Amino acid sequence: MNRMLVGIGLTAALVVGVSACGDDDKSSSSKDPITITDTWARTSPMNAANGAAYMTIVSSAADTLMSASVEPSVAAKVELHETVAVEGSPTESTGMTESTAMPGATTPAGGGAMEMRPVDSIALEAGTPLVLMPGGYHIMLLDLVNPLTTGSTIALTLNFEKAGAMTITVPVSDEAP
Numbered sequence: 001m002n003r004m005l006v007g008i009g010l011t012a013a014l015v016v017g018v019s020a021c022g023d024d025d026k027s028s029s030s031k032d033p034i035t036i037t038d039t040w041a042r043t044s045p046m047n048a049a050n051g052a053a054y055m056t057i058v059s060s061a062a063d064t065l066m067s068a069s070v071e072p073s074v075a076a077k078v079e080l081h082e083t084v085a086v087e088g089s090p091t092e093s094t095g096m097t098e099s100t101a102m103p104g105a106t107t108p109a110g111g112g113a114m115e116m117r118p119v120d121s122i123a124l125e126a127g128t129p130l131v132l133m134p135g136g137y138h139i140m141l142l143d144l145v146n147p148l149t150t151g152s153t154i155a156l157t158l159n160f161e162k163a164g165a166m167t168i169t170v171p172v173s174d175e176a177p
Contacts, residue, residue, distance in 0.1 A: 051141040064161040076143035086113040
């Protein structure tokens with residue numbers, strides 16, 4: 001009888017031990033891993049009231065960039081923006097071409113006017129890089145407290161719908177890395 005109880009006890013311990021080593025991790029974080037690379041903010045002229053930050057964001061699962069923020073000592077307000085063709089512009093019918101001045105940036109193919117406008121959010125597709133760049137989506141820093149100077153950095157917090165808040169350090173530069 002004692003051997004039988006010992007055998008049952010060992011079997012129970014083995015089952016508990018094996019199930020604890022399983023790969024079904026229900027305790028893992030609900031946040032999706034986000035990778036952010038190629039961060040930079042453009043140097044601003046001394047009289048510029050606004051600045052912009054750029055980067056590449058990759059999420060392992062679908063997510064949404066909801067907003068961004070900086071310390072009040074950097075800018076009064078931060079908005080997500082996109083650059084679009086002005087309605088009625090020749091660009092609407094001719095499309096966009098890649099700019100030779102900034103790889104990945106777009107310029108009007110037919111010389112049409114472009115404008116920046118705020119967006120509520122920016123969708124991220126799983127595994128697909130979202131490139132924030134001049135001429136496309138970007139982060140606007142409005143009412144700068146001081147000009148953005150080459151060699152300095154700013155702390156920028158990005159708020160994602162699923163992954164939550166991420167604070168990154170953005171170097172200020174005259175051109176993309």
